Amino acid sequence: xxxxxxxxxxxxxxxxxVKYLPDILSGMVVTIELAVLIVLSxxxxxxxxxxxxxxxxxxxxxxxxxxxxxxxxxxPLVIIVLIYFGLPAAGVSPSGFVSTWxxxxxxxxxxxxxxxxxxxxxxxxxxWEASRSTGLSFGQTLINVVLPQALRLTIPPLTNRTIAITxxxxxxxxxxxxxxxxxxxxxxxxxxxxxxxxxxxxAYLVLFLPVVVAARWIETKFAWKR
Amino acid sequence: MSxxxxxxxxxxKHFGHLHVLKGVDLEVAERELVxxxxxxxxxxxxxxxCLNRLEExxxxxxxxxxxDMLDPRTDIxxxxxxxxxxxxxxxxxxxxxxxxNVTLALRKVAGKSRGEADVLGxxxxxRVGLADRAGHTPGQLxxxxxxRVAIARAIALEPRVMLFDEPTSALDPELVGSVLEVMRDLRxxxxxxxxxxxxxxxxxxxxxxxxxxxxxxxxxxxxxxxIFENPTQERTRAFIGQIQRH
Ligand SMILES: Nc1ncnc2c1ncn2[C@@H]1O[C@H](COP(=O)(O)OP(=O)(O)OP(=O)(O)O)[C@@H](O)[C@H]1O
Ligand SMILES: [Mg+2]
Numbered sequence: 001x002x003x004x005x006x007x008x009x010x011x012x013x014x015x016x017x018v019k020y021l022p023d024i025l026s027g028m029v030v031t032i033e034l035a036v037l038i039v040l041s042x043x044x045x046x047x048x049x050x051x052x053x054x055x056x057x058x059x060x061x062x063x064x065x066x067x068x069x070x071x072x073x074x075x076p077l078v079i080i081v082l083i084y085f086g087l088p089a090a091g092v093s094p095s096g097f098v099s100t101w102x103x104x105x106x107x108x109x110x111x112x113x114x115x116x117x118x119x120x121x122x123x124x125x126x127x128w129e130a131s132r133s134t135g136l137s138f139g140q141t142l143i144n145v146v147l148p149q150a151l152r153l154t155i156p157p158l159t160n161r162t163i164a165i166t167x168x169x170x171x172x173x174x175x176x177x178x179x180x181x182x183x184x185x186x187x188x189x190x191x192x193x194x195x196x197x198x199x200x201x202x203a204y205l206v207l208f209l210p211v212v213v214a215a216r217w218i219e220t221k222f223a224w225k226r
Numbered sequence: 227m228s229x230x231x232x233x234x235x236x237x238x239k240h241f242g243h244l245h246v247l248k249g250v251d252l253e254v255a256e257r258e259l260v261x262x263x264x265x266x267x268x269x270x271x272x273x274x275x276c277l278n279r280l281e282e283x284x285x286x287x288x289x290x291x292x293x294d295m296l297d298p299r300t301d302i303x304x305x306x307x308x309x310x311x312x313x314x315x316x317x318x319x320x321x322x323x324x325x326x327n328v329t330l331a332l333r334k335v336a337g338k339s340r341g342e343a344d345v346l347g348x349x350x351x352x353r354v355g356l357a358d359r360a361g362h363t364p365g366q367l368x369x370x371x372x373x374r375v376a377i378a379r380a381i382a383l384e385p386r387v388m389l390f391d392e393p394t395s396a397l398d399p400e401l402v403g404s405v406l407e408v409m410r411d412l413r414x415x416x417x418x419x420x421x422x423x424x425x426x427x428x429x430x431x432x433x434x435x436x437x438x439x440x441x442x443x444x445x446x447x448x449x450x451x452x453i454f455e456n457p458t459q460e461r462t463r464a465f466i467g468q469i470q471r472h
Contacts, residue, residue: 129280130317130376134331134383135307144330148321 013195020187024199027183030097031207034169034179037101039162042108049109050116054142064113071110076168079103084175096175108165115157119150155222159215167208180204231256231418232277232387237286239272239442246272247283248442254387254420259413261429261450262422264439265465270422273439274389277420278309291386307335310380314392316372318364324351324375325360328382336383350382351375354408370401374408381412388412390421426469430454438462 001009053064071079084099094102123146131141173182184200232254239247246269254260262270275281277288279295279302288295293305318327325347332343351357354374364372373393380388390409394402406428413419413432423429429436429450436453438446438461446459457463 124317126313126315126317127319130311130313130319130379131330132303133278133280133306133309133311134379135303135305135335136331137303140334144334145319149319152321 010193011195011198013191013193016187016191016193016195017199020183020191020196020199023183023187024180024196024203027178027180027200028203028207030177030182031169031179031203034097034101034104034172034177035166035207038104038108038166038169041101042105042165043112043158043162045105045109046112047116049113050120051142053113053117054120068110068113071106072114074107076103076107076165077171077174079106080171080175096172096177099175100169100172100177104165104168104171107168108162111161111165112158115154115161116150119154120146122153123149152222156215156219159218163208163211163215167204170204180207229256230254231291232420233287233289234273234277235287237273237276237288238284239269239276239281240284246442247276249286250439250442250444252437252444254418256418257416258434259419259421259432261433261436262420262439263424263426263429263436263465263469264445268439269442270439271391274311274391274420274422277387277389278306278311280311303335307331307383308386310377310383310385310388312373312376312380312388312390312393314395316364316369316376316396318372318376318379320364323361323363324356324367324378327364327375328379331379332382346382347378350378353381353411354378355404368401369397370404373397373405377405377408377412381417385417387418387420390419390423392422392424394423394425424469426454438465440465 049064049068053061080099080103083094083103084096087094087099120142127145127149128141131145132138136144169179170181172179173185176182180200180203184196187196188194230253232252234250234252237247237250237252238245250269250273252260252273262273264270272281276283276286277290277295279288283296286296290305291308293308294300295302295305318324319330322330325344328347328350329338329340329343332338332346333340336343338346348357348360351360354377356371356374356378359367359371359375364375367375377393393409394405397405402425406425409419409421409428410432421433433450435447436450437444438453438457438459440461446453446457446462453462454466457466
């Protein structure tokens with residue numbers, strides 16, 4: 001057996017790959033479910049926090065900044081482990097799936113709040129004044145005048161950050177979530193062959209490469225021209 | 227002189243330690259055009275902004291069209307519809323078309339349907355000569371056109387008073403004329419106007435009264451000819467002399 005054959009036999013073993021393909025596919029479904037939940041809830045919560053911060057209520061803003069800085073400082077894995085192994089001590093036992101979802105959603109919330117906030121504050125004061133001088137309220141100005149401009153500015157950094165955090169779904173393996181990496185590594189230990197890991201890597205590429213390419217396109221499309 | 231439509235009394239404004247307005251009284255009659263001049267930092271913009279409460283006066287009273295602007299019970303958003311404001315930097319909404327800029331407050335504040343707002347908005351754009359640019363965004367318009375859209379945005383709400391804060395200062399000289407022409411038109415239609423500007427030619431032939439401010443106070447006021455030709459105060463004379471040399 002040549003070295004090449006041995007290499008293919010080891011990393012791209014057809015028998016093993018066929019056998020574990022359904023597992024990897026089901027892992028992809030779990031990863032997609034997790035990713036969609038994280039993106040939707042994380043961005044929504046981040047936007048809500050940024051809007052609350054715009055109200056400029058001092059104690060509330062201190063609280064928001066504290067929470068945001070907390071989740072920006074902690075490694076996501078630490079948050080996952082804390083929720084999964086720590087919360088049961090307080091009487092709630094979230095599943096690995098829920099722990100991973102919540103943790104990464106909190107992290108995305110924190111980073112996206114900062115990005116939304118930077119977008120809101122970068123809108124010139126004159127926009128607020130023009131709108132308020134025609135009788136629009138604070139909230140109406142925020143929603144109709146400031147936010148549409150701010151969101152446009154935030155799309156490129158937000159896309160990048162969202163991709164980076166969503167890839168963290170692989171951390172779910174640690175708390176037994178059957179996402180791609182989890183499926184792949186248990187397939188490896190059952191088959192004594194690393195081919196499922198190659199399938200796992202391919203699965204991540206299939207999921208994330210189109211998103212990364214789309215992000216590149218979005219970035220050029222939404223570059224702000226005045 | 228008819229009854230005053232703007233009555234500001236004893237307006238003081240502090241920014242921290244900075245005492246910017248030091249007891250300003252200003253009465254403006256209906257259909258009057260008051261022109262405000264004064265050196266940079268004398269408080270002209272701050273005074274205008276106190277009139278529609280974009281800036282909160284530290285003390286004093288402001289009554290516009292019978293509405294006490296500083297009364298906490300006053301619905302300030304409702305009151306502001308009656309006071310149009312035009313800014314030096316236009317401040318058009320860059321993500322909306324000209325018509326979108328003009329109709330936003332009509333829809334959100336005046337409660338018009340989109341159809342009604344579009345009709346009123348087009349009429350306002352017509353008045354400033356830009357009906358054919360309704361679908362353009364601010365980025366596609368010249369400075370003079372942007373400022374005229376900003377004027378249309380204010381007059382669409384049918385205000386009782388219009389405030390102009392250096393409306394032509396950011397414009398290339400060849401674009402100033404078109405904006406002044408729109409302002410002259412407005413004046414002809416009987417709009418009450420308070421104008422902060424350096425366009426002395428416009429002041430001479432359109433203003434009823436010129437107000438000279440210095441260091442947070444109104445130093446002197448009167449008909450344009452009197453202020454420009456025979457100022458009684460030394461500070462006014464110095465300022466007029468300075469701007470006429472330019
Ligand atoms: N928001 C603010 N905070 C602190 N200081 C301010 C603020 N707005 C204005 N000032 C100060 O108040 C003074 C008067 O400003 P204002 O803009 O009313 O002057 P102005 O007469 O309009 O001058 P210009 O001709 O340069 O526009 C200036 O010293 C300015 O620095
Ligand atoms: Mg000014």
